[in-house]
Amino acid sequence: MGKNKRQKLQSSGGRKPKPALAKTQGGRVSKPAPNTPKPKPHIQASQAEPTIPFLFNDQILLIGEGDLSFARSLVENHDCRNVTATVLESGKDELEEKYPHVGENIEVLEAAGAVVKYAVDAMKMPPWTDKKGRGGVGIMDRIFFNFPHVGGKSTDVNRQVRYNQELLVAFFKAALPSLSPKSGSSIIVTLFEGEPYTLWNIRDLARHSGLQVEKSFKFQAKAYPGYKHARTLGVVKSKKGETGGGWKGEERPARSYIFVRKGDKGAPLLGTNKQEEKDDEGEEEADD
Template structure:
């Protein structure tokens, strides 16, 4: 019996290796879920490696940013993402944000508007004129033009004085991204919505769930045109009720997305990030940093569908191959008539 068990283990390992060799770059089924929040980048499994939702060089769009503390954390170690690859948006106007989050809002905005990437080796200084963005007055004129095009206030348009700084937008509705000219003219590799919530204060749980599902549905519909060919949509939610009842993965599937991977959200990986309530300053009954949360990564393109399909097929084929080979072994070892079966108690 022990020999049969060893043979089965060898066959499982061989089949898994063969299937894995046929699927280039495919994530292992279940990767990330067993990692306990240290889920790896690109679905691989590596000891001590944290779950990373973005890839190097991604153009990143952040929506529903609250006080912009998450955007700030991405520019700092250990991420140190180039500021010019980050566009951060808030639902509130600049003034509303400062009033809603008086302890952090204005300070984080000032940081993002002044923090610059290191000078490139080619000697580009990143100043307004040399970078091609013009003076601050010209940037403001562009901002007003963008706002007029979208039918929103001037706060909506991007603030940028240098090619090496992040782009900030205000008055941006995550369910109406197509109304923002700056976003409409670009494609993003990674669009992030952390802890989406309507903040409506509805006490009836069923109605509250429905309102937040509608928010997610609107976002998933609006973000599609903003994605690059292999663009990813990243959503983080708290774990447990009522968030699990929102059925995020089912909503994403219905909107034409496929789940690439997921992993526990690691608060410590984002220095200075503070989850802020939609309604303003204050924590929920339990501090956000003490609550378990999970990050989901979705893809919309055929490429991601092929990867997900390949993963499922590889798992299915591996199982079928093992069963077939075990059945063949049993047939080969089945004693023929007249043969001695003295070794059948192996």
């Protein structure tokens, strides 16, 4: 014990001095409130636990899968086996022209028992069966359409908005017959945040199609190791024909919307952040 500290204890009779109490304007002493709860730390969106909007045993249909890296992550990292992944391209050769690395993803999916289907137009697809050919109507528990986009049909923003709205309306109409009648079955669409995507008014498009937003959440690519955003036009190449670099869409803020039939309730989600759920409920009320 230091010399100065011993002197202070001796002057107070050997007892440690009590902390000074603040005085109010009237001269009275105000005591601190007992057991004052500490403020909870704010959780940044990037630190929140990712929301996983499916269960491993769900029948899952993926639309417009691009390079199939999302489907591969479901199989490898989430133990999903009832996966049907679809692409717009007519076959494997055309798909490899756009995404040269896609062959490995296909091998992993097929080895795990997942199904890859080609030439599937999201606007015109028929009711789906499961991978054994059973069912036909109402077989899918989850139908995903991540980052739908018609591609570079026009440089005019208004036309692009209209084209993508037409895509989504037709998709909702085509997907509904394949959605399981079980309560909690859902269609999940992921869009980038900000304009022009907010101009699509996806909530209104869904309402007119007999659906409602059950909730929405931040899409976090880290929940799907190995996933890379695949652009509609394919892998971006430099003037020298080299691939790599370029725009990394998986790092851009995005949001997923869970749609259920009107009057239905969504199934419990895995890894849902409670604060995020609360924020979304407020958002829904404001939109309604």
